[in-house]
Amino acid sequence: xxxxxxxxxxxxxxxxxxxxxxxxxxxxxxxxxxxxxxxxxxxxxxxxxxxxxxxxxxxxxxxxxxxxxxxxxxxxxxxxxxxxxxxxxxxxxxxxxxxxxxxxxxxxxxxxxxxxxxxxxxxxxxxxxxxxxxxxxxxxxxxxxxxxxxxxxxxxxxxxxxxxxxx
Amino acid sequence: xxxxxxxxxxxxxxxxxxxxxxxxxxxxxxxxxxxxxxxxxxxxxxxxxxxxxxxxxxxxxxxxxxxxxxxxxxxxxxxxxxxxxxxxxxxxxxxxxxxxxxxxxxxxxxxxxxxxxxxxxxxxxxxxxxxxxxxxxxxxxxxxxxxxxxxxxxxxxxxxxxxxxxxxxxxxxxxxxxxxxxxxxxxxxxxxxxxxxxxxxxxxxxxxxxxxxxxxxxxxxxxxxxxxxxxxxxxxxxxxxxxxxxxxxxxxxxxxxx
Ligand SMILES: [Zn+2]
Numbered sequence: 001x002x003x004x005x006x007x008x009x010x011x012x013x014x015x016x017x018x019x020x021x022x023x024x025x026x027x028x029x030x031x032x033x034x035x036x037x038x039x040x041x042x043x044x045x046x047x048x049x050x051x052x053x054x055x056x057x058x059x060x061x062x063x064x065x066x067x068x069x070x071x072x073x074x075x076x077x078x079x080x081x082x083x084x085x086x087x088x089x090x091x092x093x094x095x096x097x098x099x100x101x102x103x104x105x106x107x108x109x110x111x112x113x114x115x116x117x118x119x120x121x122x123x124x125x126x127x128x129x130x131x132x133x134x135x136x137x138x139x140x141x142x143x144x145x146x147x148x149x150x151x152x153x154x155x156x157x158x159x160x161x162x163x164x165x166x167x
Numbered sequence: 168x169x170x171x172x173x174x175x176x177x178x179x180x181x182x183x184x185x186x187x188x189x190x191x192x193x194x195x196x197x198x199x200x201x202x203x204x205x206x207x208x209x210x211x212x213x214x215x216x217x218x219x220x221x222x223x224x225x226x227x228x229x230x231x232x233x234x235x236x237x238x239x240x241x242x243x244x245x246x247x248x249x250x251x252x253x254x255x256x257x258x259x260x261x262x263x264x265x266x267x268x269x270x271x272x273x274x275x276x277x278x279x280x281x282x283x284x285x286x287x288x289x290x291x292x293x294x295x296x297x298x299x300x301x302x303x304x305x306x307x308x309x310x311x312x313x314x315x316x317x318x319x320x321x322x323x324x325x326x327x328x329x330x331x332x333x334x335x336x337x338x339x340x341x342x343x344x345x346x347x348x349x350x351x352x353x354x355x356x357x358x359x360x361x362x363x364x365x366x367x368x369x370x371x372x373x374x375x376x377x378x379x380x381x382x383x384x385x386x387x388x389x390x391x392x393x394x395x396x397x398x399x400x401x402x403x404x405x406x407x408x409x410x411x412x413x414x415x416x417x418x419x420x421x422x423x424x425x
Contacts, residue, residue, distance in 0.1 A: 056223065057226070058218075087298040
């Protein structure tokens with residue numbers, strides 16, 4: 001979903017690369033592109049506009065992400081570039097890239113399920129990010145941040161974060 | 168569309184955005200009152216996070232309301248510089264948090280309504296309302312699931328938990344009808360396909376409520392003494408107290424930054 005108009009416009013291309021590579025403040029191993037919140041860069045009335053989308057509407061990291069992108073653009077010499085937030089289409093965990101899912105797993109966070117229906121009383125089956133066992137138990141629907149739940153592996157007994165499915 | 172019709176529609180969109188923002192902000196604020204005092208750590212975090220979702224939704228609705236109104240009011244102006252009489256929220260969201268069972272029962276009754284309401288609003292002809300609803304509906308699905316699981320746990324739990332959740336349902340039931348009251352300006356929005364008809368949401372709400380109450384071995388209270396007035400600014404004293412605390416800092420130091 002990353003839309004960049006490439007070509008002769010070096011600043012635009014650079015803004016996209018810089019913004020996409022900013023790390024998520026809460027999970028500092030994945031980039032905004034991995035997370036799927038970087039939506040693209042365009043030029044409007046001569047000005048470079050970087051667009052981001054929030055994960056949850058009340059996510060406290062949204063403002064931090066915007067500041068981080070603005071700071072990165074400034075550092076890259078793109079002081080004139082602006083950051084805009086778009087709501088549509090709404091972000092879902094399906095927007096996390098394959099690279100992002102692999103990085104989450106390597107970091108010890110179980111990536112979100114991609115097929116679980118999110119109906120009432122639907123229960124996720126989550127594999128342990130350490131040993132891969134599927135005999136796991138949900139300890140808490142809410143973990144260290146709104147987007148994560150706390151689980152425990154029944155095989156290796158380690159607790160782990162699960163990036164909750166949100167779609 | 169004539170200028171009068173267009174401005175009537177704009178005014179109605181402002182009213183609806185404001186009302187939806189007020190519902191979300193007031194309930195969100197109530198949930199954050201549990202922060203550091205919930206019965207268990209997990210729920211402390213859960214309720215705070217649910218509150219954050221609602222406050223995030225309120226910000227989106229307020230920002231849009233301010234833009235539509237065109238008088239330069241921003242989200243903070245709408246949240247902090249209106250008295251209770253200017254608030255348009257449903258009475259059910261402003262009531263004091265009560266015990267944990269009251270908080271859960273209210274969250275359940277509200278989420279069971281607003282989840283299908285946002286599903287329908289996501290199809291609004293007004294692109295902005297549609298995109299806010301499409302964003303918020305995903306969060307409210309979670310709220311509904313969380314509250315439903317607790318309703319079942321409390322209802323089908325101990326004698327004490329059942330007594331408390333039954334009492335909470337009885338206390339709150341009289342405030343549920345207001346969710347389906349169509350505001351005067353809303354009729355034009357419904358006719359134009361810009362807002363869903365609240366009365367059409369009621370069967371879906373009732374089906375969810377009945378299914379969860381059945382599993383929770385709880386009985387649906389009888390409809391009597393139904394309250395309303397929130398949409399007209401006639402609120403309970405509870406809202407005055409809540410706003411006094413919520414607004415004091417912004418009013419003492421207008422425009423403060425840190
Ligand atoms: Zn394991």
